[in-house]
Amino acid sequence: MQSKTIVYLASSSPRRRELLRQIGVAFALLEPDPDEDAEALEQALRGETPTRYVQRVTALKLQAARARLRRRGLPEGAILCADTTVALGRRLFGKPADATEAAAMLRALGGTTHRVLTAVALARGSRLDAALSVSRVRMATVDDAALQAYIASGEPFGKAGAYAVQGRAAAFIAHISGSHSGIMGLPLFETAALLRGAGAL
Numbered sequence: 425m426q427s428k429t430i431v432y433l434a435s436s437s438p439r440r441r442e443l444l445r446q447i448g449v450a451f452a453l454l455e456p457d458p459d460e461d462a463e464a465l466e467q468a469l470r471g472e473t474p475t476r477y478v479q480r481v482t483a484l485k486l487q488a489a490r491a492r493l494r495r496r497g498l499p500e501g502a503i504l505c506a507d508t509t510v511a512l513g514r515r516l517f518g519k520p521a522d523a524t525e526a527a528a529m530l531r532a533l534g535g536t537t538h539r540v541l542t543a544v545a546l547a548r549g550s551r552l553d554a555a556l557s558v559s560r561v562r563m564a565t566v567d568d569a570a571l572q573a574y575i576a577s578g579e580p581f582g583k584a585g586a587y588a589v590q591g592r593a594a595a596f597i598a599h600i601s602g603s604h605s606g607i608m609g610l611p612l613f614e615t616a617a618l619l620r621g622a623g624a625l
Contacts, residue, residue: 429548429624430501434489436462439590440506443610449625454489454503462488466507466518474511474541479556481507482543490547502548502622508609510585512538517585523575529586530574534596535565540585540607546618553618557611559602561589566596 432454433440444451456462465484468477485505493503510517512533520526537560545554566574574593580586587593589600589607605612619625 429622430499431619431624432489432493432498432501432503434485434492434503434505437609439588439608440610443605443608443612444504444615446605447612447616447625449619451504452498452501454492454498456488457492460488460492468516468518472516473514474509474516474539475556475558477516478507478509478541478543479554481509482545482554486545486547486552500549502546502619502624504544504546504615504619506542506544506610506615508540508542508584508606510538510540512536519582519584520580520586526575526580526586527571530566530571530580533563533585533587535563537562537599538585540602542603542606542609542611544611544615544618546615546622548622548624551622553621555611555614555618557603557606557614559600559604559607561597561601561607562599563587563596564598570596 431451433451434454436455466481482505489503489505517529520529540559540561542557579588579591603611
């Protein structure tokens, strides 16, 4: 019986690890080296649309991961990368730098319906496959006391849009249309289809 393709997850996100395990995918981590500036890849270009942004950043992450695999002399396999952004119209909401920025993001998103876009890319040898998940989230207006308590929990940090749908922020989410796992950072339907196509699931 032929063994399955090795899957490398090129991400430091614990949520992406949990989601892959949820669908029974065995994987090895291919995280950035300490001297890699992974955050620099996430800088938006002037006038860039949210769709173009998230797809471009995912492609850059994949390019960096391929170089990392070669540099480390690891066995060939399928490399999985993803990037998630939150958008209100054309305005991008990345990861907040501090509590002030987190509060500003949550106030801007409160009382609106915004989009959460997650691009996924899978490379195996010269083959490259990609998918895009776009979900819509309606967030209630959050009063200042609840907002400050949420920020004090630490949960907004390291999250696009300053919230985690799978955490305490679920209390602020009035409606979701789309992929819950995509909002978390890895759309499982699309990801499973890519992995099956690569013989890795």
